[in-house]
Amino acid sequence: MGALVFAEHADGAINPATLHAVTAAGQMSDSVTVLVAGTNVGSAAEAAAKIAGVAKVVRVDSSEYEHTLAENLAPLIAGLASGYSHVVATATTVGKNIMPRVAALLDVAQVSDIIEVIDADTFVRPIYAGNALATLKSSDTVKVVTVRGTNFEPAEAGGGSAEIEDGAAAGDQGLSSWVGQALSKSDRPELTSARVVISGGRGMQNGENFAMLEEIADKLGAAVGASRAAVDAGFVPNDYQVGQTGKVVAPDLYIAVGISGAIQHLAGMKDSKVIVAINKDEEAPIFQVADYGLVADLFKAIPELSQALDG
Amino acid sequence: MKVLVPVKRVIDYNVKVRVKADQTGVELANVKMSMNPFDEIAIEEAIRMKEAGKAEEVIAVSIGPQQAQETIRTALAMGADRGVHVLHDGVVEPLAVAKMLKAIVEKEGPTVVILGKQAIDDDCNQTGQMLSALLGWSQATFASKIEVGDGELTVTREVDAGLETIKVKTPAIVTTDLRLNEPRYASLPNIMKAKKKPIEAMSPADLGVDPTPRLATLKVVEPAKRAGGVKVADVAELVSKLKNEAKVI
Numbered sequence: 001m002g003a004l005v006f007a008e009h010a011d012g013a014i015n016p017a018t019l020h021a022v023t024a025a026g027q028m029s030d031s032v033t034v035l036v037a038g039t040n041v042g043s044a045a046e047a048a049a050k051i052a053g054v055a056k057v058v059r060v061d062s063s064e065y066e067h068t069l070a071e072n073l074a075p076l077i078a079g080l081a082s083g084y085s086h087v088v089a090t091a092t093t094v095g096k097n098i099m100p101r102v103a104a105l106l107d108v109a110q111v112s113d114i115i116e117v118i119d120a121d122t123f124v125r126p127i128y129a130g131n132a133l134a135t136l137k138s139s140d141t142v143k144v145v146t147v148r149g150t151n152f153e154p155a156e157a158g159g160g161s162a163e164i165e166d167g168a169a170a171g172d173q174g175l176s177s178w179v180g181q182a183l184s185k186s187d188r189p190e191l192t193s194a195r196v197v198i199s200g201g202r203g204m205q206n207g208e209n210f211a212m213l214e215e216i217a218d219k220l221g222a223a224v225g226a227s228r229a230a231v232d233a234g235f236v237p238n239d240y241q242v243g244q245t246g247k248v249v250a251p252d253l254y255i256a257v258g259i260s261g262a263i264q265h266l267a268g269m270k271d272s273k274v275i276v277a278i279n280k281d282e283e284a285p286i287f288q289v290a291d292y293g294l295v296a297d298l299f300k301a302i303p304e305l306s307q308a309l310d311g
Numbered sequence: 312m313k314v315l316v317p318v319k320r321v322i323d324y325n326v327k328v329r330v331k332a333d334q335t336g337v338e339l340a341n342v343k344m345s346m347n348p349f350d351e352i353a354i355e356e357a358i359r360m361k362e363a364g365k366a367e368e369v370i371a372v373s374i375g376p377q378q379a380q381e382t383i384r385t386a387l388a389m390g391a392d393r394g395v396h397v398l399h400d401g402v403v404e405p406l407a408v409a410k411m412l413k414a415i416v417e418k419e420g421p422t423v424v425i426l427g428k429q430a431i432d433d434d435c436n437q438t439g440q441m442l443s444a445l446l447g448w449s450q451a452t453f454a455s456k457i458e459v460g461d462g463e464l465t466v467t468r469e470v471d472a473g474l475e476t477i478k479v480k481t482p483a484i485v486t487t488d489l490r491l492n493e494p495r496y497a498s499l500p501n502i503m504k505a506k507k508k509p510i511e512a513m514s515p516a517d518l519g520v521d522p523t524p525r526l527a528t529l530k531v532v533e534p535a536k537r538a539g540g541v542k543v544a545d546v547a548e549l550v551s552k553l554k555n556e557a558k559v560i
C-alpha cells in the first residue's frame with residue numbers, strides 16, 4: 001500500500017511546499033500517489049505527474065474544492081484513504097487546517113509536523129517549541145502525517161511520468177464558503193524556501209523602518225521575516241511571523257535584527273545554517289544561538305551593512 | 312447562544328523546558344503551569360461575545376489532572392460563567408480530547424466552540440479540527456477576527472500568504488490565532504467571585520471515551536545544541552566573515 005500526498009496548487013502549478021511532502025512520503029512507502037483537487041486542475045495534475053518519484057496522480061476537478069475548504073476536502077481525502085498506508089501533507093496553514101479533520105473522520109491519530117521518518121510507523125517530531133524531540137510509533141491502519149518542509153529536501157519537480165487518473169468528487173458539504181483574501185504581495189522569495197532571511201523585531205520600532213531590512217533583502221535575494229512582537233505591533237503582516245506558532249525557516253543565512261531571541265522565536269529559525277544577530281543588548285538570548293553576533297544599535301549597523309554589501 | 316471554550320493546563324510559556332534523563336518525557340514536577348495562551352485568547356473572545364450581547368453563557372472545559380481546576384478558575388475569573396472538569400491524569404491525545412469534547416457539546420448544546428489553535432506543549436494543532444469533524448460542523452481555524460451574524464460567522468483567518476475570510480454556518484468550531492484579541496487580566500474582585508462559580512466534575516468514562524493514547528512514545532530527547540558562535544567587532548568584520556568564513560553571501 002502506498003502513500004497519498006495531498007497537493008497544494010495555484011495557477012496550474014504545484015506549490016513547492018508539496019514537494020517536501022512527496023519526499024517524506026517516499027520515505028514512508030515505496031509508492032507515492034498525489035491528489036490534486038480543485039477546479040480546472042488539468043495543468044496542476046500534469047505538473048504533479050512530472051514530480052520525480054510520483055507513481056500516480058488522482059485528479060478531482062470539482063468546484064467544491066476551489067478554495068481548500070476543510071469541510072469539503074476532508075471527506076474526499078478520507079474516502080480515498082482506505083487504499084493507502086499513509087496520508088501526507090506539508091504542515092502549511094492549509095495542511096494544518098485539513099489533515100486533523102481527515103484523521104478524525106478515519107478515527108486515527110495524526111502525527112503533526114514531523115522532522116524525520118524512522119520507518120513506516122515511526123516518526124520524530126518536535127514538542128515544547130522544539131525544546132524536546134519525541135519519537136512516536138503509530139499502530140493505526142492509516143497514518144495521517146503532516147511534514148515540516150524544512151526537514152525534507154524538495155522532490156525534483158521534473159523527470160517523472162506518473163499516470164493521471166480521475167477521482168470522484170465527494171460533494172459540497174454546504175457548511176462554509178470562501179469570501180475573500182488579502183494576501184501580502186512581494187517579489188522577494190517566499191519565506192520558508194528563501195536561501196537568506198532577514199527578520200526584524202520590536203527593536204525596529206515601526207513598520208517604516210522595515211524598509212531598511214527590505215533594502216538589504218533585495219541586495220541578498222532574501223525574504224523578510226519578523227518576530228511576533230513586530231507583527232503584533234502592526235509593523236508587518238501576520239505572514240511574516242517566524243516561530244513556534246508562525247513559520248519555520250531554515251535558510252543558509254538568517255539575520256535577526258532587534259530580536260531578543262525568545263524560545264518561541266528560536267523554535268522557528270534555530271535550524272538555519274548560519275545565524276547572525278544584531279542587537280544592542282549583549283545579554284540578549286539570541287546571541288546564544290548566533291554564529292556571528294554584533295552588539296550594536298541597529299539604526300547604525302543596518303545602514304552600514306547595506307552600504308558594505310554594495311562594495 | 313452558549314459558547315464553550317476548552318482550556319488546557321500547560322507548562323507556562325516562560326519556563327525553560329527540561330527533558331527527563333530517562334527519556335520518557337519532560338520534567339513537570341515543580342514547574343510553573345498556566346492556561347495555554349491561545350486558550351486565554353479563546354476565553355477573552357467568548358467573554359467579549361457575551362459583553363456584546365451575542366452570547367448568554369460561557370462554559371470553560373478542561374481535561375486534565377486535579378490541578379486543571381485552577382485553569383478553569385482562571386477562565387472563571389476572566390468572566391466565564393461555569394466550568395466542566397474531566398479528571399484525567401497523564402497524556403491525552405487530541406483525538407481523545409475531541410471525543411470527550413464532542414460528548415460535552417452534545418450535552419451542553421453550544422452554538423460556537425472556541426479553542427486555541429495549538430497547545431504550546433504538544434504543538435499538535437489538531438483538536439479543534441478533529442472536534443469539528445466528529446460533530447460534522449463547520450470550522451474556522453487560526454482566526455484573527457470573528458463577526459457573529461445570523462446563523463453564521465464571518466471569520467478572518469491568518470494563513471501562510473496573508474489573510475483569508477470565510478463564512479461558516481453555525482454551529483461552528485473556531486480556533487484562535489495570536490492577533491484575535493489581547494486577553495484581560497482577572498481583577499481581584501473577579502478572582503474572588505470565581506471561587507463561587509460552579510465546576511462540574513466528571514471522568515472520561517462518564518463521557519464514554521477511552522483516553523488511552525494511540526501513539527506510543529518511544530523516547531523524548533533533547534535536540535542537538537548549536538555550537539556557540541563569536542562576537543564580531545563591527546559591520547566590516549561581519550561582512551568579511553560571512554563572505555570568507557561562512558561563505559553565505
Ligand SMILES: Cc1cc2nc3c(=O)[nH]c(=O)nc-3n(C[C@H](O)[C@H](O)[C@H](O)COP(=O)(O)OP(=O)(O)OC[C@H]3O[C@@H](n4cnc5c(N)ncnc54)[C@H](O)[C@@H]3O)c2cc1C
Nearest residue numbers: 201202203227228229243244245246258259260265280298
Ligand atoms: C503562545 C505564544 C506564541 C508565540 N509565538 C511566537 C512566534 O511564533 N514567533 C515569535 O517571534 N514570538 C512568538 N511569541 C512571542 C515571544 O515570546 C516573544 O515575546 C517575542 O519573540 C519577542 O519579540 P522581539 O524579540 O521582537 O521583542 P523583544 O523581546 O522586546 O526584543 C526586542 C529586542 O530588540 C533589541 N533592540 C531594541 N532596540 C534596538 C536597537 N536600536 N538596536 C539593536 N537592538 C535593539 C532589544 O535589545 C531586544 O533584545 C509567542 C509567545 C506566546 C505566548
Ligand SMILES: Nc1ncnc2c1ncn2[C@@H]1O[C@H](COP(=O)(O)O)[C@@H](O)[C@H]1O
Nearest residue numbers: 317318374426427429430435436437438
Ligand atoms: N486537555 C485539554 N483540555 C481542554 N482543552 C484542550 C485539551 N487539549 C487540547 N485542548 C484544546 O485544543 C486546542 C488545541 O490543542 P492541540 O490540538 O493539542 O494543539 C487547545 O488550545 C485547547 O483549546
